[in-house]
Amino acid sequence: MSPPMDLYEQMAALVAEGRPFVLATVIDSAGSTPQKPGSKLVVLEDGSLRGTVGGGAIEHQIIQAARALLESSETTRVIETHLTHELGMCCGGRMKVFLEKHGAPPRLTVFGAGHVARELAALALRVGFRVTVVDARPEWASAERFPGCELLLKDPADHARSLAGGPEHYYCVTTHDHPLDQAVVEALLDKPSAYLGVIGSRRKAERFRMRLRAAGFAESSVERMRSPMGVEIGALSPEEIAVSIVGELIRVRRQTV
Incomplete structure (x- = not known):
């Protein structure tokens, strides 16, 4: 699934403005999941978003992981979320998401x-x-x-x-x-x-x-x-x-x- 081109344009604008962000990309999914591989979400330092990886509790978890990555010394991280009743979602399945930090230029x-x-x-x-x-x-x-x-x-x-x-x-x-x-x-x-x-x-x-x-x-x-x-x-x-x-x-x- 390809993201809309305007997401890439927004990412380019963020880079030009010197605003750090994390790009979250769904790289694997199984079962019934809100988004399929290739879906993308951009998370900024203040928690504002561009794109989506499904919304709801699963997206909230990814946003929290992305903001933690922005504050860490790491540049990438992979998280795997199982969609269960504990997350308030009954669709089942799992998603693996690749997080990549894009820092502000020095x-x-x-x-x-x-x-x-x-x-x-x-x-x-x-x-x-x-x-x-x-x-x-x-x-x-x-x-x-x-x-x-x-x-x-x-x-x-x-x-x-x-x-x-x-x-x-x-x-x-x-x-x-x-x-x-x-x-x-x-x-x-x-x-x-x-x-x-x-x-x-x-x-x-x-x-x-x-x-x-x-x-x-x-x-x-x-x-x-x-x-x-x-x-x-x-x-x-x-x-x-x-x-x-x-x-x-x-x-x-x-x-x-």
């Missing part, structure tokens, strides 16, 4: 729109990150300098305070001002993220860590900050530094897939 927020940020954003886009650049200076955070990126003309620290974070979020702090870097880091440090890095020398990094400890941040939080950020390749130019940082972002992304 989101990189670059705080600051300087020379390194420009190269970093361009390269991160090319390797699959959705990139947002935050800087209050319109002459720096312009569409000409950052094609393909979302641009926010606002104070980086204010924006950092407004973020909720999440496992798909990566943060690179590259502002033009050390106290501003510090304020951004303090706003982000206890928020969930896959990566939090700060540009600068080892001396700057140690000063930052001392100030964070003095401000009362736990050592486990302080150690989450990667600074100097990037893999060690002896980078000097903005282009080389961007390669170093994106290399580290890729390493973290592949370790969390």
